[in-house]
Amino acid sequence: MLHIPCPHCGLRNETEFHYGAEAGVAYPDPNALTDIEWAKFLHIRANPKGWLAERWVHFAGCGRWFNLWRNTITHEIGPAYLPFTQQPKAPDNIGKEDSKA
Amino acid sequence: MSEISFSFDDKIFKGIQGEPMAAALLRNGMLSITNSTYHNRPRGIVGLGVEEPNAIVQLVSGTKESMLPATMIEVTSGLEARSLTGVGALPEHPDEARYDKTNCYVDTLVIGAGVAGIRAAENELRTGREVLLIDDQSEPGGHLRHLGLELTASMQNVLEQKNLTYMRRCTAVGLYDQNYVIAIERRSEHLGNAAPANRARIRVWHIRADRVVLAPGAFQRPLIFANNDRPGIMLSHAAATYVALHGVKIFKRAVVVTVDNQGYRDALRLHRYGVQVQAIYDARPGAKGSSVDAARAAGIPIRFHATVIDTSSNAEGACTNVTLQDLDTKEIFQTDADLLAVSGGWTPIVDLATHIGIKPTWSEKHAAFLVNQNTEKLRTVGMLAGDFGGDDDPTIFFGPELDSEQARHAYIDLQRDTTLHDLRRAVGAGLSSIEHIKRYTTIGTAHDQGKTSGMLTIGALCQLHGGANGGLSPADVGTLSFRPPYVPVPFAALAGRERGLLTDPIRITSLHQWHVEAGAVFEDVGQWKRPWYFPKPGERIHEAVRRECRAAREGVAVMDASTLGKIDIQGPDAGIFLDRIYTNMFSTLPEGQCRYGLMCKADGIVFDDGVTTRLGKNHFLMTTTTGGAARVLSWLEEWLQTEWPDLKVYCTSVTEHISTIALVGPKSRQLLSELVTDIDLSKEAFPFMHTRMSNIDGIPVRIARISFSGELAFEINVAWGHARYIWERLWTLGRPYDLTAYGTETMHVLRAEKGYIIVGQDTDGTQTPYDLNMSWIVSKKKEFIGKRSFQLPYLKSPGRLQLVGLLPLNRDEAIPEGAYITVVDAGPDKHGKTPHTGFITGSYFSAILDREFALALVADGPSRMGEVVAIPIGKKVVRATICDSVFIDKENIRRDN
Numbered sequence: 001m002l003h004i005p006c007p008h009c010g011l012r013n014e015t016e017f018h019y020g021a022e023a024g025v026a027y028p029d030p031n032a033l034t035d036i037e038w039a040k041f042l043h044i045r046a047n048p049k050g051w052l053a054e055r056w057v058h059f060a061g062c063g064r065w066f067n068l069w070r071n072t073i074t075h076e077i078g079p080a081y082l083p084f085t086q087q088p089k090a091p092d093n094i095g096k097e098d099s100k101a
Numbered sequence: 102m103s104e105i106s107f108s109f110d111d112k113i114f115k116g117i118q119g120e121p122m123a124a125a126l127l128r129n130g131m132l133s134i135t136n137s138t139y140h141n142r143p144r145g146i147v148g149l150g151v152e153e154p155n156a157i158v159q160l161v162s163g164t165k166e167s168m169l170p171a172t173m174i175e176v177t178s179g180l181e182a183r184s185l186t187g188v189g190a191l192p193e194h195p196d197e198a199r200y201d202k203t204n205c206y207v208d209t210l211v212i213g214a215g216v217a218g219i220r221a222a223e224n225e226l227r228t229g230r231e232v233l234l235i236d237d238q239s240e241p242g243g244h245l246r247h248l249g250l251e252l253t254a255s256m257q258n259v260l261e262q263k264n265l266t267y268m269r270r271c272t273a274v275g276l277y278d279q280n281y282v283i284a285i286e287r288r289s290e291h292l293g294n295a296a297p298a299n300r301a302r303i304r305v306w307h308i309r310a311d312r313v314v315l316a317p318g319a320f321q322r323p324l325i326f327a328n329n330d331r332p333g334i335m336l337s338h339a340a341a342t343y344v345a346l347h348g349v350k351i352f353k354r355a356v357v358v359t360v361d362n363q364g365y366r367d368a369l370r371l372h373r374y375g376v377q378v379q380a381i382y383d384a385r386p387g388a389k390g391s392s393v394d395a396a397r398a399a400g401i402p403i404r405f406h407a408t409v410i411d412t413s414s415n416a417e418g419a420c421t422n423v424t425l426q427d428l429d430t431k432e433i434f435q436t437d438a439d440l441l442a443v444s445g446g447w448t449p450i451v452d453l454a455t456h457i458g459i460k461p462t463w464s465e466k467h468a469a470f471l472v473n474q475n476t477e478k479l480r481t482v483g484m485l486a487g488d489f490g491g492d493d494d495p496t497i498f499f500g501p502e503l504d505s506e507q508a509r510h511a512y513i514d515l516q517r518d519t520t521l522h523d524l525r526r527a528v529g530a531g532l533s534s535i536e537h538i539k540r541y542t543t544i545g546t547a548h549d550q551g552k553t554s555g556m557l558t559i560g561a562l563c564q565l566h567g568g569a570n571g572g573l574s575p576a577d578v579g580t581l582s583f584r585p586p587y588v589p590v591p592f593a594a595l596a597g598r599e600r601g602l603l604t605d606p607i608r609i610t611s612l613h614q615w616h617v618e619a620g621a622v623f624e625d626v627g628q629w630k631r632p633w634y635f636p637k638p639g640e641r642i643h644e645a646v647r648r649e650c651r652a653a654r655e656g657v658a659v660m661d662a663s664t665l666g667k668i669d670i671q672g673p674d675a676g677i678f679l680d681r682i683y684t685n686m687f688s689t690l691p692e693g694q695c696r697y698g699l700m701c702k703a704d705g706i707v708f709d710d711g712v713t714t715r716l717g718k719n720h721f722l723m724t725t726t727t728g729g730a731a732r733v734l735s736w737l738e739e740w741l742q743t744e745w746p747d748l749k750v751y752c753t754s755v756t757e758h759i760s761t762i763a764l765v766g767p768k769s770r771q772l773l774s775e776l777v778t779d780i781d782l783s784k785e786a787f788p789f790m791h792t793r794m795s796n797i798d799g800i801p802v803r804i805a806r807i808s809f810s811g812e813l814a815f816e817i818n819v820a821w822g823h824a825r826y827i828w829e830r831l832w833t834l835g836r837p838y839d840l841t842a843y844g845t846e847t848m849h850v851l852r853a854e855k856g857y858i859i860v861g862q863d864t865d866g867t868q869t870p871y872d873l874n875m876s877w878i879v880s881k882k883k884e885f886i887g888k889r890s891f892q893l894p895y896l897k898s899p900g901r902l903q904l905v906g907l908l909p910l911n912r913d914e915a916i917p918e919g920a921y922i923t924v925v926d927a928g929p930d931k932h933g934k935t936p937h938t939g940f941i942t943g944s945y946f947s948a949i950l951d952r953e954f955a956l957a958l959v960a961d962g963p964s965r966m967g968e969v970v971a972i973p974i975g976k977k978v979v980r981a982t983i984c985d986s987v988f989i990d991k992e993n994i995r996r997d998n
């Protein structure tokens with residue numbers, strides 16, 4: 001059960017949130033893309049081992065979308081930030097396991 | 102200490118209130134408790150706590166818990182229990198006990214109230230932190246208690262600090278990310294009949310701690326030797342504790358077999374309490390330490406480099422003789438013993454640490470897997486961290502070499518009756534990973550989850566691969582990873598109060614009570630209770646539905662449509678927003694008009710549909726499918742918040758604010774005109790897809806000409822609380838019209854006759870609007886979500902499943918929904934399979950057509966009109982003709998009338 005810092009409500013249990021995949025993928029101009037590029041936008045997202053900026057929505061709380069750094073190996077939670085704001089740096093490899101992996 | 106009586110297998114025993122049932126049974130001479138599951142061999146008590154593999158019992162009194170270790174049951178007056186072979190029998194009646202759950206936030210959670218846990222709690226308190234200390238025993242102290250020692254004054258002082266909460270009988274069963282711990286507190290059973298009636302039997306604690314300190318202690322290990330499962334063969338620490346602490350006097354002559362100094366300490370305790378310890382056999386070549394010296398001084402013979410290899414028994418199966426072996430000379434010798442106390446080293450309880458993915462590390466010095474964590478958030482102390490105390494110097498030894506005959510009776514997992522022979526067979530079959538071997542042999546998969554057998558398996562594997570002679574070390578094999586829960590948890594505890602009506606919220610409309618009184622049969626649509634049909638006395642479903650359908654098509658009928666999702670959308674950019682969301686245009690919709698809209702996801706697949714009404718310049722009311730309301734609102738919010746923050750639009754769920762009554766049928770206008778007198782309901786003044794504000798007896802209503810049946814129809818929208826009044830008025834006025842109430846089944850038939858889709862029923866998550874014959878709703882003029890995808894080749898390619906109608910050749914033959922459609926007489930392909938070409942999404946009897954009909958998704962369906970397809974149903978084949986999905990009133994004359 002992740003403990004997720006909603007930027008509006010503070011630390012809450014994971015069950016109050018829904019996941020929204022990789023953050024920072026801007027919606028492109030659909031007509032400027034080839035079929036392949038458009039299909040990649042639709043279906044391909046980064047899935048790195050380690051820190052990933054993700055989108056989450058606090059659906060059972062304030063209902064707001066936000067972004068969050070999360071380590072996909074250690075499940076450590078990094079800083080949360082609002083959409084359209086400066087993305088904070090990826091946390092250092094606090095995850096001891098991760099740095100070796 | 103009060104003496105009480107309890108029963109076990111229908112015999113009455115005396116015990117001391119609160120002592121472990123295992124202790125009371127042993128003191129009463131119950132060496133053999135049950136027979137083993139697969140080999141039917143007599144078995145007795147082995148351990149002290151949750152690690153007990155043999156003495157699993159089921160409770161007959163109170164809550165009839167089906168499998169509990171006798172070591173963990175505190176006896177009370179009148180307690181009744183039964184022995185158990187294999188799995189427990191579930192009680193016949195529901196568990197009436199009360200269970201509850203609670204949340205808790207704390208600075209530091211210490212798990213385990215042994216010496217190490219109490220010391221750790223003291224350190225935490227010193228830094229000003231609030232501490233929760235939990236322990237699965239009835240009293241604090243861990244091993245101290247087993248030794249019959251009191252807590253020191255300073256430890257007692259720690260427990261009395263106001264910043265510390267100590268919870269006894271509370272077992273941490275799972276450790277999860279970010280220090281989330283679930284613990285199970287047993288609150289009432291130990292009180293027996295004195296338990297207050299309102300007290301929960303078990304409370305589930307959901308604990309979030311800033312820091313977790315793991316002080317779980319360790320289990321003592323058995324050894325692997327032939328016939329190591331007989332009653333009278335016990336872990337030495339358990340045997341000594343039952344004798345010294347619980348007054349068990351049934352053992353006269355003991356043999357102690359050990360690999361560490363713990364065996365000496367236990368031998369001394371047995372000796373002091375009157376058991377004749379014939380000798381200590383130590384697998385090590387020699388040993389030092391105060392306990393060794395004390396044993397020697399007490400006159401207990403010690404033989405080094407020797408261990409047990411086999412045992413024999415009396416007629417009851419209990420241990421009577423021990424066969425030993427000199428590990429140097431391989432000389433075999435025998436001695437008699439009614440107690441064989443085994444000390445095979447300690448296995449620290451790594452379970453909780455492995456729950457969050459920590460890999461324990463092997464320590465040669467401790468002959469054990471340890472977890473050493475010392476971060477801000479998680480710390481390990483005591484035996485888990487390698488603090489074994491005392492003067493221990495264990496050797497890595499899991500048992501002597503055994504021949505294949507001996508291996509057949511050398512048990513590794515007592516509960517699963519898995520032997521060394523089974524393990525050898527698994528390795529012989531080519532398995533090497535411990536996780537594979539676990540699944541092949543079932544070791545560690547019983548009630549005790551391998552608490553004593555896991556480490557033995559690892560040790561035996563190492564010995565199979567050459568042991569200390571350059572073969573595998575336990576470090577190479579690695580430890581099993583454990584999953585929560587650490588001990589079995591009753592489902593009733595996890596359910597808590599959320600049982601019966603409280604399992605899931607039930608949503609009802611403001612007309613629900615009327616439907617109940619009218620005898621409606623209900624169906625669940627998500628959490629909603631919706632009338633399915635309204636049978637008259639003696640009517641069966643198809644009779645009721647035909648009557649309801651006929652009323653809607655020929656007279657007038659009424660339905661409660663209040664469960665439709667409703668989203669109020671306001672703001673100066675609402676029109677632009679809806680243009681982007683829907684495939685068709687909404688910004689040009691005049692005020693007071695309604696429009697059907699279809700929305701797709703970015704991949705071009707139809708997501709939801711519904712009618713949206715423009716109530717004002719900057720004000721729309723969107724309706725969604727009943728089941729789709731929440732996900733559509735989330736979808737709208739996601740786009741507004743994450744892509745279009747510049748749009749000034751606000752979305753609010755108003756599903757439960759507005760009741761919707763659908764008045765349907767050729768006579769609906771006439772009936773409504775008796776109720777609504779302030780607006781002109783005529784075809785010319787109030788056309789299809791228009792809405793008008795009105796009032797009924799002073800109650801504001803909004804009437805809309807919307808039809809989900811293809812008939813002339815009016816929707817009456819009214820504040821939730823006024824719906825019953827309006828409905829009753831309609832009902833009274835409708836009597837001369839034979840006004841008929843209908844439910845969801847009739848709604849489905851009516852909409853299917855007209856070819857109106859239900860997203861999720863007539864779609865399978867692969868349909869674009871084009872696949873649903875809805876190219877007319879796709880705007881060419883504007884951008885909207887999903888538009889780009891319609892150009893993708895795979896959404897245009899042949900073979901796509903598309904919506905069509907089907908008419909069975911035999912008009913009375915019903916086709917089951919979900920049935921696969923095949924090409925007539927295609928026969929099996931080269932793989933022996935009959936290729937399918939689609940499936941049935943909805944199948945009904947039409948009263949107005951007087952025949953069966955269906956909607957279906959068929960590959961390239963619209964280009965196959967008139968083709969006869971075959972639908973195999975069991976042994977028979979139904980044939981049907983592909984046709985248009987609109988079965989009645991293609992010209993919309995009825996609807997627009």
Ligand SMILES: [Zn+2]
Nearest residue numbers: 006009058062
């Ligand atoms: Zn929030």
